[in-house]
Amino acid sequence: xxxxxxxxxxxxxxxxxxxxxxxxxxxxxxxxxxxxxxxxxxxxxxxxxxxxxxxxxxxxxxxxxxxxxxxxxxxxxxxxxxxxxxxxxxxxxxxxxxxxxxxxxxxxxxxxxxxxxxxxxxxxxxxxxxxxxxxxxxxxxxxxxxxxxxxxxxxxxxxxxxxxxxxxxxxxxxxxxxxxxxxxxxxxxxxxxxxxxxxxxxxxxxxxxxxxxxxxxxxxxxxxxxxxxxxxxxxxxxxxxxxxxxxxxxxxxxxxxxxxxxxxxxxxxxxxxxxxxxxxxxxxxxxxxxxxxxxxxxxxxxxxxxxxxxxxxxxxxxxxxxxxxxxxxxxxxxxxxxxxxxxxxxxxxxxxxxxxxxxxxxxxxxxxxxxxxxxxxxxxxxxxxxxxxxxxxxxxxxxxxxxxxxxxxxxxxxxxxxxxxxxxxxxxxxxxxxxxxxxxxxxxxxxxxxxxxxxxxxxxxxxxxxxxxxxxxxxxxxxxxxxxxxxxxxxxxxxxxxxxxxxxxxxxxxxxxxxxxxxxxxxxxxxxxxxxxxxxxxxxxxxxxxxxxxxxxxxxxxxxxxxxxxxxxxxxxxxxxxxxxxxxxxxxxxxxxxxxxxxxxxxxxxxxxxxxxxxxxxxxxxxxxxxxxxxxxxxxxxxxxxxxxxxxxxxxxxxxxxxxxxxxxxxxxxxxxxxxxxxxxxxxxxxxxxxxxxxxxxxxxxxxxxxxxxxxxxxxx
Amino acid sequence: xxxxxxxxxxxxxxxxxxxxxxxxxxxxxxxxxxxxxxxxxxxxxxxxxxxxxxxxxxxxxxxxxxxxxxxxxxxxxxxxxxxxxxxxxxxxxxxxxxx
Numbered sequence: 001x002x003x004x005x006x007x008x009x010x011x012x013x014x015x016x017x018x019x020x021x022x023x024x025x026x027x028x029x030x031x032x033x034x035x036x037x038x039x040x041x042x043x044x045x046x047x048x049x050x051x052x053x054x055x056x057x058x059x060x061x062x063x064x065x066x067x068x069x070x071x072x073x074x075x076x077x078x079x080x081x082x083x084x085x086x087x088x089x090x091x092x093x094x095x096x097x098x099x100x101x102x103x104x105x106x107x108x109x110x111x112x113x114x115x116x117x118x119x120x121x122x123x124x125x126x127x128x129x130x131x132x133x134x135x136x137x138x139x140x141x142x143x144x145x146x147x148x149x150x151x152x153x154x155x156x157x158x159x160x161x162x163x164x165x166x167x168x169x170x171x172x173x174x175x176x177x178x179x180x181x182x183x184x185x186x187x188x189x190x191x192x193x194x195x196x197x198x199x200x201x202x203x204x205x206x207x208x209x210x211x212x213x214x215x216x217x218x219x220x221x222x223x224x225x226x227x228x229x230x231x232x233x234x235x236x237x238x239x240x241x242x243x244x245x246x247x248x249x250x251x252x253x254x255x256x257x258x259x260x261x262x263x264x265x266x267x268x269x270x271x272x273x274x275x276x277x278x279x280x281x282x283x284x285x286x287x288x289x290x291x292x293x294x295x296x297x298x299x300x301x302x303x304x305x306x307x308x309x310x311x312x313x314x315x316x317x318x319x320x321x322x323x324x325x326x327x328x329x330x331x332x333x334x335x336x337x338x339x340x341x342x343x344x345x346x347x348x349x350x351x352x353x354x355x356x357x358x359x360x361x362x363x364x365x366x367x368x369x370x371x372x373x374x375x376x377x378x379x380x381x382x383x384x385x386x387x388x389x390x391x392x393x394x395x396x397x398x399x400x401x402x403x404x405x406x407x408x409x410x411x412x413x414x415x416x417x418x419x420x421x422x423x424x425x426x427x428x429x430x431x432x433x434x435x436x437x438x439x440x441x442x443x444x445x446x447x448x449x450x451x452x453x454x455x456x457x458x459x460x461x462x463x464x465x466x467x468x469x470x471x472x473x474x475x476x477x478x479x480x481x482x483x484x485x486x487x488x489x490x491x492x493x494x495x496x497x498x499x500x501x502x503x504x505x506x507x508x509x510x511x512x513x514x515x516x517x518x519x520x521x522x523x524x525x526x527x528x529x530x531x532x533x534x535x536x537x538x539x540x541x542x543x544x545x546x547x548x549x550x551x552x553x554x555x556x557x558x559x560x561x562x563x564x565x566x567x568x569x570x571x572x573x574x575x576x577x578x579x580x581x582x583x584x585x586x587x588x589x590x591x592x593x594x595x596x597x598x599x600x601x602x603x604x605x606x607x608x609x610x611x612x613x614x615x616x617x618x619x620x621x622x623x624x625x626x627x628x629x630x631x632x633x634x635x636x637x638x639x640x641x642x643x644x645x646x647x648x649x650x651x652x653x654x655x656x657x658x659x660x661x662x663x664x665x666x667x668x669x670x671x672x673x674x675x676x677x678x679x680x681x682x683x684x685x686x687x688x689x690x691x692x693x694x695x696x697x698x699x700x701x702x703x704x705x706x707x708x709x710x711x712x713x714x715x716x717x
Numbered sequence: 718x719x720x721x722x723x724x725x726x727x728x729x730x731x732x733x734x735x736x737x738x739x740x741x742x743x744x745x746x747x748x749x750x751x752x753x754x755x756x757x758x759x760x761x762x763x764x765x766x767x768x769x770x771x772x773x774x775x776x777x778x779x780x781x782x783x784x785x786x787x788x789x790x791x792x793x794x795x796x797x798x799x800x801x802x803x804x805x806x807x808x809x810x811x812x813x814x815x816x
Contacts (some may be wrong), residue, residue, distance in 0.1 A: 056776055095783030260754060504771075524771075525774060526739055526771070527772070573778055573782070574775065575775055577806055596805060597805070619803055619806070619808070619810060620774070623778050624782075624811065647770070661806070700738065701770070
């Protein structure tokens, strides 16, 4: 059984192991597949999210920067318009102004922010007409506008100036970090305002003009906003504010994303005016040539930008794909664009893909390592458990099977009859209890067998004594037949067959004298030793009483006397039924007393058949003292017979518990008569018929029969 | 044989069912020895008694003698077979048998 349990456990373990291994390989496999898919999809996702983010951010940047630049420039434009109006007011209202002399840069150094008046090359060469001289002195009042305005731009490289058609300029230069404004020789000698683009543009446009960025005389790339002003006669000159572009560079730089990012401002002619790059097609230096040298995508994009749209698209630039976002500067008809290389944007996603794959591979390796560790541990544990189980099973079998074998052998030995065998098992469990039970059982068996032996011996002893008693009892009954071989007047045959070893029935016959014979059949109540003892007493008393009888007519008195004697000290209430009679051998007169006994049968030779004797009922003997017994008498003719019996005959039971009965007895005895049998053969025949009737049923009572044949006086006598 | 007892104070009714023979008489003997103490009126019902052997007669004799000292005893519903036995043994005169 334990081995079966072990086998079951082993099977379970091995099954678990196989399932585990299967799970391990499945997990490992799935992890491999999933990691690739996951890294691919996640990096795709990152790419698309990144692209979305970058484009929307680029567009956002483009819009805000375009807006910011426009506001910056419009601020300058407002100042420019204000300045133009101021100059116009001074010119048309000379009566309101005193002449003012401004410093001349040719004569003295000009401090930063200081308003000065510089005469152009023509004026220097041709001299001053009085009208111009007056105008210059009047225009000196422009200082009131330029001075404060220049202060507003003092943090930038900037110039606020007025250029007159008459060939002079009034200006204030801001040169942060320098006390005096550096003046070039070229500027001081050959400067002519009307030749400058800002002047020409505003003059031609006749309105405020945003000039292209140009390299200013100070060496700074500058943006200039210019506007014409008038006097009574119309156009009189141009006012302008030039700002160093690097003030806007901050704005442009702040729009640049990443390492490959760049920002640019394009004018309405499709030329790059401002760029954070200093080389390449989108640099300010080469941007003027843009119309000749552009890719199809870029060309389209720039066209869209020129048309004043905002948005984004992918363009190819110098062999690389770039995200380009743009927004218009509406007032100027310019456009702002910012770019970033797609590669740079996607790089994180590509890196993410790589990282993800690396991470997944690392994770898979870890999981596989863990699983292998787990597998190895499991195999180790299973191995250990199997070892433990085998050890345990052999220990258990030693512990259980050995005592059971001991028990089996011991029990077999006991079964073979060795009750002194003691089982010695000290396993401390149920087996020990079982062995103890067996030991107790053998003890009990031994005691029982000893007891049984003793009882059997006692029984045998009693049986022996009973058989001795039976012998004694039988020897007390006359059993020599014919009893009186010399007496031809009568013949007697009798038998008594006890149901148990010692019977309660008896018969008796004896000669009172030579002429009288007494016959008795009696039945003591009950059976066995008490009945036998009482029977002996009854027989002895009856015979003693009878022997003292002086006349056969005294038989009733003899019975009464016997009754009284039997009643004395009869604590056990034993009693006896009897039929006693005295036969006068000479006359055939038969005196009899029936004390509660079965009626005998009488055979009349004349009628050749038996019939029941009509008897008077007397009380049994030993039941009650002083009972009167009535005697009866009849006369037997020669050849007549008497048949006395006890109720063991009539009350014999067959297997169906039916009584043999008086009628069957009568039939049996008459059938024997018809066969002309003698006394002994007749009784044997009746007994045979009785035995046939009883069959295999147990004999329930003593069976006693006595037959008497009266011959009367014969010739022999 | 079966013995049924119905006691009501000093009255006891014993019903015998079956055969009162040498073996079963000992059972009735125990009843007579032990259960008649204080009984004034004993009734024996022989309605279902089919046979009485001599050993049974002895117990009836003892019961009758005992009851003669402390009260009365009568036997009822005696069958013809049993009555024949009583007749033959002279018990008819000794026992109080109610017809």
